[in-house]
Amino acid sequence: xxxxxxxxxxxxxxxxxxxxxxxxxxxxxxxxxxxxxxxxxxxxxxxxxxxxxxxxxxxxxxxxxxxxxxxxxxxxxxxxxxxxxxxxxxxxxxxxxxxxxxxxxxxxxxxxxxxxxxxxxxxxxxxxxxxxxxxxxxxxxxxxxxxxxxxxxxxxxxxxxxxxxxxxxxxxxxxx
Amino acid sequence: xxxxxxxxxxxxxxxxxxxxxxxxxxxxxxxxxxxxxxxxxxxxxxxxxxxxxxxxxxxxxxxxxxxxxxxxxxxxxxxxxxxxxxxxxxxxxxxxxxxxxxxxxxxxxxxxxxxxxxxxxxxxxxxxxxxxxxxxxxxxxxxxxxxxxxxxxxxxxxxxxxxxxxxxxxxxxxxxxxxxxxxxxxxxxxxxxxxxxxxxxxxxxxxxxxxxxxxxxxxxxxxxxxxxxxxxxxxxxxxxxxxxxxxxxxxxxxxxxxxxxxxxxxxxxxxxxxxxxxxxxxxxxxxxxxxxxxxxxxxxxxxxxxxxxxxxxxxxxxxxxxxxxxxxxxxxxxxxxxxxxxxxxxxxxxxxxxxxxxxxxxxxxxxxxxxxxxxxxxxxxxxxxxxxxxxxxxxxxxxxxxxxxxxxxxxxxxxxxxxxxxxxxxxxxxxxxxxxxxxxxxxxxxxxxxxxxxxxxxxxxxxxxxxxxxxxxxxxxxxxxxxxxx
Numbered sequence: 001x002x003x004x005x006x007x008x009x010x011x012x013x014x015x016x017x018x019x020x021x022x023x024x025x026x027x028x029x030x031x032x033x034x035x036x037x038x039x040x041x042x043x044x045x046x047x048x049x050x051x052x053x054x055x056x057x058x059x060x061x062x063x064x065x066x067x068x069x070x071x072x073x074x075x076x077x078x079x080x081x082x083x084x085x086x087x088x089x090x091x092x093x094x095x096x097x098x099x100x101x102x103x104x105x106x107x108x109x110x111x112x113x114x115x116x117x118x119x120x121x122x123x124x125x126x127x128x129x130x131x132x133x134x135x136x137x138x139x140x141x142x143x144x145x146x147x148x149x150x151x152x153x154x155x156x157x158x159x160x161x162x163x164x165x166x167x168x169x170x171x172x173x174x175x176x
Numbered sequence: 177x178x179x180x181x182x183x184x185x186x187x188x189x190x191x192x193x194x195x196x197x198x199x200x201x202x203x204x205x206x207x208x209x210x211x212x213x214x215x216x217x218x219x220x221x222x223x224x225x226x227x228x229x230x231x232x233x234x235x236x237x238x239x240x241x242x243x244x245x246x247x248x249x250x251x252x253x254x255x256x257x258x259x260x261x262x263x264x265x266x267x268x269x270x271x272x273x274x275x276x277x278x279x280x281x282x283x284x285x286x287x288x289x290x291x292x293x294x295x296x297x298x299x300x301x302x303x304x305x306x307x308x309x310x311x312x313x314x315x316x317x318x319x320x321x322x323x324x325x326x327x328x329x330x331x332x333x334x335x336x337x338x339x340x341x342x343x344x345x346x347x348x349x350x351x352x353x354x355x356x357x358x359x360x361x362x363x364x365x366x367x368x369x370x371x372x373x374x375x376x377x378x379x380x381x382x383x384x385x386x387x388x389x390x391x392x393x394x395x396x397x398x399x400x401x402x403x404x405x406x407x408x409x410x411x412x413x414x415x416x417x418x419x420x421x422x423x424x425x426x427x428x429x430x431x432x433x434x435x436x437x438x439x440x441x442x443x444x445x446x447x448x449x450x451x452x453x454x455x456x457x458x459x460x461x462x463x464x465x466x467x468x469x470x471x472x473x474x475x476x477x478x479x480x481x482x483x484x485x486x487x488x489x490x491x492x493x494x495x496x497x498x499x500x501x502x503x504x505x506x507x508x509x510x511x512x513x514x515x516x517x518x519x520x521x522x523x524x525x526x527x528x529x530x531x532x533x534x535x536x537x538x539x540x541x542x543x544x545x546x547x548x549x550x551x552x553x554x555x556x557x558x559x560x561x562x563x564x565x566x567x568x569x570x571x572x573x574x575x576x577x578x579x580x581x582x583x584x585x586x587x588x589x590x591x592x593x594x595x596x597x598x599x600x601x602x603x604x605x606x607x608x609x610x611x612x613x614x615x616x617x618x619x620x621x622x623x624x625x626x627x628x629x630x631x632x633x634x635x636x637x638x639x640x641x642x643x644x645x646x647x648x649x650x651x652x653x654x655x656x657x658x659x660x661x662x
Contacts, residue, residue: 031202039196040616041392049389054397060405074321075333083327086332100416107409108346112403115353118398119383121639123392124360130384135368137387138361140196
């Protein structure tokens with residue numbers, strides 16, 4: 001086992017409803033789930049896993065505001081300080097004219113910022129390879145994985161029992 | 177699983193009694209098998225058209241704008257007509273992916289992926305025209321405000337032409353990010369089925385996606401916020417395009433109705449292009465169970481509504497021209513309808529206003545052949561609309577001594593045909609590389625919209641009859657189906 005690798009025990013379920021029941025059962029049994037992986041977003045799973053709401057939209061707001069200020073203050077500086085210019089007798093500081101570009105940069109900054117943040121916090125990006133626990137997880141199987149690095153045999157067999165009771169169609173160990 | 181959700185009104189969006197695995201098989205297989213004859217032929221034709229276009233662009237840049245037949249009176253011809261046409265086509269993708277996401281319209285899942293791809297390719301074609309029509313493309317970077325050694329000289333932030341630069345580049349970037357973020361989980365699905373070189377390629381493209389619950393949660397949050405941002409963005413883009421005309425002082429252009437009228441027209445032509453692509457794609461890739469007649473009918477309804485809005489806008493323009501009592505404005509519209517380019521006005525009215533009215537008939541809305549021809553009609557009509565607004569209006573200047581006439585040169589025709597070629601080259605590569613229908617999103621709606629889970633108006637579908645059940649029994653079967661099919 002190389003540095004940074006871990007041993008896991010995972011089970012695959014055939015249906016998202018089976019998965020949700022299994023997660024409820026795991027909570028009752030106080031089992032420490034490492035991760036749940038699904039082929040598509042399963043609604044109702046987040047509260048069962050105790051996942052807090054994503055804060056990505058807050059990042060989006062901050063990036064967006066940066067865009068608005070960059071555009072508005074930038075144009076203000078250029079038209080009033082750096083190179084004041086009269087266009088068709090209009091004022092040096094035509095606030096209304098700044099609305100379209102300020103809006104566009106708000107959207108641009110918010111979108112790029114959020115997408116980049118999304119991939120960074122997910123640990124994903126171009127050229128990044130994350131271990132694939134089972135090829136059917138992106139197809140039609142719903143996976144619960146446990147980290148078994150610091151578990152004794154008794155605890156591992158308890159996990160295997162859990163998978164059997166909750167109707168997992170496949171249970172395997174893997175080093176990822 | 178719990179009680180299957182049934183809908184008394186909505187027809188199923190996924191047909192053919194699909195399981196999750198079957199969806200993966202159906203939607204991945206076009207990327208996994210060798211291309212057919214139809215694809216190869218279409219690709220060769222598109223490549224030839226694209227080559228003609230690229231040669232024409234090189235001639236334009238090498239020799240100069242003089243290779244176009246623009247003149248002192250008519251400064252915008254096919255170039256800006258094509259620009260607005262392509263940008264308009266792009267709008268349907270964002271409407272389907274963003275606005276319909278906010279409105280929770282599940283039928284978007286069948287067509288959003290292809291429509292977003294269409295948006296991106298259309299915006300690439302559109303952006304080409306402003307870049308080459310400036311004449312000296314090597315100084316096109318003057319568009320961008322950056323500290324420079326020429327003064328510094330800044331662009332004019334009061335100009336709608338500069339707003340356009342920002343709007344189009346933002347629109348392209350956001351559409352690309354939105355589309356690719358949706359593609360990542362589906363690339364992971366293809367990756368986990370692939371071998372050899374394809375495995376390496378999709379491993380790179382899928383960015384290391386695993387399907388973790390937390391990642392899905394963030395993915396949904398990101399999609400929702402991007403949709404919320406893209407919705408006002410898409411409306412702003414065509415509004416700003418319309419400002420290119422509306423903020424000028426040319427009679428026939430200087431009207432406040434332009435922004436809403438351009439946005440409606442853009443959605444109208446965009447949906448027509450989606451129909452053109454989808455009708456062919458679903459047939460060639462055998463996706464009739466995912467892009468159903470119901471999907472086509474929904475889009476035809478959008479075409480009917482937006483086409484009617486556009487029609488009302490045309491008539492409003494005429495009315496206001498008359499009602500204003502302003503002779504220049506009156507002449508501009510008289511000239512459009514009855515001047516030297518009367519045929520383009522006639523083509524616009526027929527294709528955009530009259531022909532979509534056929535879609536009041538449910539039979540025609542659900543007829544695939546009719547839909548295809550209507551979509552072509554609308555595409556032609558919307559091209560004429562831009563030509564009418566631009567060339568017809570410019571052809572008659574204030575002084576009769578400045579009046580002129582414009583026919584495109586072979587170079588201009590080449591560039592237009594070339595962009596269609598470039599568009600289809602991109603689209604054809606896209607259908608080979610990426611799943612055309614969003615796999616994860618279809619799986620997500622399967623249990624609420626799959627035909628084995630939904631009863632529509634108490635009717636049994638053909639498939640259900642084959643299964644030998646009545647609607648009620650089929651619904652009961654649907655309850656246990658999720659567990660039984662493995």
